[in-house]
Amino acid sequence: MPIDVSTLAGWVGAVTTALSPLVARIEAHVREADRLHLDDTPMPVLAKGKTRTGRLWTVIRDDRPFGGPEPPAAAYFYSPDRSGAHAETWLGDFHGIVQADAFSGFGRLYEPGRKPGPIREAACWAHARRKFFELADLRKAPITIEAVTRIDAIFAIIERAANGLEPDERRAHRQAHSAVLVADLAAWLRENRAKPSAKAPTAAAIDYLLKRWSAFTRFLDDGRICLSNNAAERAIRPMAVGRRNWTFAGSDAGGHRTAALYTLIETAKLNGIDPQAWLADVLARLPDHPARRIDDLLPWNWTPSRLHQIAA
Structure with missing residues (x-):
């Protein structure tokens, strides 16, 4: 029996709400890095009788090229336009190195007097x-x-x-x-x-x-810097491919949900974890899982539950 689109959208909304603590922890982990990759891509959003262009941004933490021990992660966020202020707001207290293209909207990120500290640009x-x-x-x-x-x-x-x-x-x-x-x-x-x-x-x-x-x-002069921003470009590619299938987001809220789901799925993939297996197990465990131990469910810490192992 066909399921109404609004019902499916409601389920997606409920799932992203349930998983929001994990999204927040992944975002915090990304912001704790010394060096980040940053990129964005257009995201069509439904408007009255047409679509308008929002943006999906990705921020990548991947220390593996310089032998860093911390796990990689991909955080995504949505904005209704391409103002560089959105990236500035999302980065918050981050200060370190940003690898990105030469988008003029990033100019304020690199201002010497930026608070809480300067961001150094590494070009691609x-x-x-x-x-x-x-x-x-x-x-x-x-x-x-x-x-x-x-x-x-x-x-x-x-x-x-x-x-x-x-x-x-x-x-x-x-x-x-x-x-x-x-x-x-x-x-x-x-x-x-x-x-x-x-x-x-x-x-x-x-x-x-x-x-x-x-x-x-x-x-x-800095061995942490990569020669290219390919890590972010690879992370944004699934979005570009996905647009061919889902065409547009239904609203700004849909854009934010899309970003949350990409954060979860792409971070799992970066850590060599099957996203479907991980999310199915996590959703089953979340209702009884202690909030203080939410980090146990992050992809790089995750151990499948016994019931999930039996089902597999």
């Missing part, structure tokens, strides 16, 4: 490379092809060899191997900046790097 080399790659693929311009080759040299051997090393080891490795390539790239970019016209796409791609050079080169 994958974004910079993509600008050159698209031009190289489209126009076959020698400058863009050379830029891609030079950036690939930093990614290909040097960064892969540093993956998983502790921060001090990664920094030493980068100082020994990456720094010279980065310095050569800077000199080459400045030398070639004058060749294309000021309004040419190639000039814009070069300026994107040079105008943010301190943010792009911060990884050389």
Whole structure:
């Protein structure tokens, strides 16, 4: 028998309310990190006779690239528009490193006088490379092809060899191997900046790097920083794929529920846990589970109940 959409929506709302303590603990765990990945994507939301564009944001904590012991987690939140103030509000007391694209709305995050402490920007080399790659693929311009080759040299051997090393080891490795390539790239970019016209796409791609050079080169002095923001881009991809199936959120409340469910599901996946098995077990245990022991049910602490093991 078909189930009414409003009934299904009510069930989803009840589930997200029941699981809200876990969502809050995951969010707190993410904010406790020294370094975060941040990204967002459009989210259609139903309006009168049409849809409007909200945003779904993701904030990723993943310390594994620098050998950190803390478990990875993905927090999502919804906003009705793309104002950078939403990210600023969500981050709250966080102060550390944020890896993100060059969205102008993030500007206030990086202000030196920010309270409770400054956030340092770490720019994404994958974004910079993509600008050159698209031009190289489209126009076959020698400058863009050379830029891609030079950036690939930093990614290909040097960064892969540093993956998983502790921060001090990664920094030493980068100082020994990456720094010279980065310095050569800077000199080459400045030398070639004058060749294309000021309004040419190639000039814009070069300026994107040079105008943010301190943010792009911060990884050389801090082993915790990744070369790219791919962790956040991977985390936002399920949302982009999911839109093809569910089309839009029914309301702002639906957007917030979507964010909560993505937080739970994607965090479970990051920790190698089957989201369906975990959520089924947790929902069955929550009514009798002591609130003071809610952390026992987080994906990285979870042990299936005996009844769940028998059912499996």
